Amino acid sequence: MSIKIALVGNPNSGKTTLFNELTGSNQYVGNWPGVTVEKKTGKVRNCPQDIQVTDLPGIYSLSTYSLEEVIAREYIESTEAELIVNIVDASNLERNLFLSLQLLEVGKPMVIALNMMDVLEHRGDHLDVAKLQKELGVPVIPIVAAKGVGIDDLVNAILSHDRSVAPFKEIYNPTILKLVKHLEKELKVETSSKMHALRFIDEGPSAIDGHKHEPIQMAVLNEEVDRQLQDYPLDRDMIISDEKYQYITAITKKVFVKNVDAKVSLSRRIDEVVTHRVLAIPIFLLIMYGVFMTAFGPIGGTVKSAFEYLINDIIIANIASFLINVGVSEGLYSLIVDGMLGGVGSVLGFLPEIAVLFLMLSILEDSGYMSRAAFIMDRMLRRFGLSGKSFIPMILGFGCTVPALMATRTLENERDRRLTMMITPFMSCGARFPIYAVMAAAFFAADQALVVYSMYVLGIAVAMLSGLFLKRYVTKGRVSNFIMELPEYRMPTLRNLFMHTWERVKGFLIKAGTVLLFASMVIWFMSTYDFSFRMVEDSSLSIIGSLGKAIAPIFSPLGFGEWKASMALIVGFVAKEAVVSTMGVLYGVGDVLVSNPDALTTPLQAVFTPLSAYAFMAFALLYTPCIAAVVTLRREMASLKWTLIAIGYQTAVAWVVAFAIYQGGLLIGLR
């Protein structure tokens, strides 16, 4: 017998940590609102019975403002969810209980997991769990998800649950209760009838969308509710929430005793400095600088050297000598060494830097700093048509555009969200880094770091200016809101950091082993044979050479109308890493590229000048994101039109900026 449970709770309540504890799955945990961007399912481990847990996005309320709340509400109210496990942050009891009360009204079997009991203890506060359980009428299990405390108790509570539903709590005043009874009869909704009645009072006829009803009759009923509540001191849409909180205030007084002598918490002391009026921005810039210096500076560099040794001197060298020993044909040797190893290896060499960057981003997320950064930057971002909440996807965009686009779901306002999605791809993702590294090594040997850094700055600048330009078309009209919780700072746990970084690194490796491997083989084939499938000596006569020469004129005004470079950009649509791997294959240096990243220097210097190389980097930074990002964009925007506008805009911007760099540079005498 299996049971399906829905894990529901506020953002930052430790929900995903609990999910990991329950299922042991590699699910990512972060410390800013909206980490769980999709519902994820896992099986409870070490359990005699089959329990399927679905982790839903963190939500504050079942009323629907953001996409995440819509997703969560739909699942909770669906027939699929048989039992609700509501995780409640005991250190933030009042606001968490608001959602609990709403969940109780759904009328499903429920268990409450009371998390962060250690924080409570540390503060010296006291919470009477037994009393709380009695008040709420459902099992309340104290746990510390981060330390795995109480997880067995929780599983037992789920297993031994008799599937009974707690009786409806009559916490509202008599007028409302009478109205609920009346509405239940009139609305005739079969499931969660009391919840629908309350929701009808709250929001009117839209509460029963999706259920059978007579519109005219509902309008009459709606007016009747208006009439009955006209003498009420509060507006109709405020009553239900207000009375829930009145009840919460009352029970909190009964079950919770705050330690009045508690010292100012460390979290608050950190916050006083980090969001200080004067210090906040310097600290912010310092942190950002630190993140990039760690990834692309000495630390990333050290990891990289070790990694390169492993790949080249051990793996590739052994494969190559093995191939020679068994005496494979020249064609096959070329396919494996030049095509496969060369293409993939050229990109793999950059994995260490990208992994360190992912690790740094995970630390920022898990610690709770991201929401502070959103708080600090909101005012500035608003000038550019964005919101403080746009900041989180933008920073994540430095890692990978795909999760960054999904992170925009926390933006409630559809127009804010769309604009953020349009500019997020301008943030230079990890896959683009190899392009700058190779180009900078070839043309700006003296100022490599500065040149690479300037690409990141260029991406941010273009994103901001795009916001300024696009807000008139994309976000005109409605004013957006910015209401966001600032969670307590938390020490990121090594386990979560490792899991998150590994997830991303794994994604990168899988991409290298599949998409890039395949693309490299195709490129090798297309550059070795011509249209009549004859092997050619001169690759410009090959299939890819003919194609490249056809499209090259588009890039001529940008200074890189050479067919190999043009082709590399086209292949880059598959994955941005493929720009470098394609160049490796086409310039015939794939096999040595890993051991010597400067191997591309000579062939590149033959076709690029420093100026055109810079224009090429700018184009590679800004043009359409890779296919995975475009697919995500399409899904998140839910509009083909806007997706096409977005990638069309990005590619046009890339062309114009590269054109301006090259032609402008020529004008002032650069070359």
Place this chain on the structure above:
Amino acid sequence: MTLKEILPGQRCIIEGVGKKSTLRKRIIDMGLTMGTEVMVRKFAPMGDPIEITVRGYELTLRLQEAAEIFVRRLADEH
């Protein structure tokens, strides 16, 4: 007066929230209901948004939203 006029370090009691809107619903669902005590903690470096403590947790909102929240200032305890 509105929450917008409360200075950092000052406390106030919520007496009402603007017009009917999804924003108002959000504000109330986050626990800013009638009679709730709020403390303004600080302004962001650029003067907006603000950070408040309500029901034991920290929330940030813009001045434009704070202007929708009607409050009564509490006298300083000192």
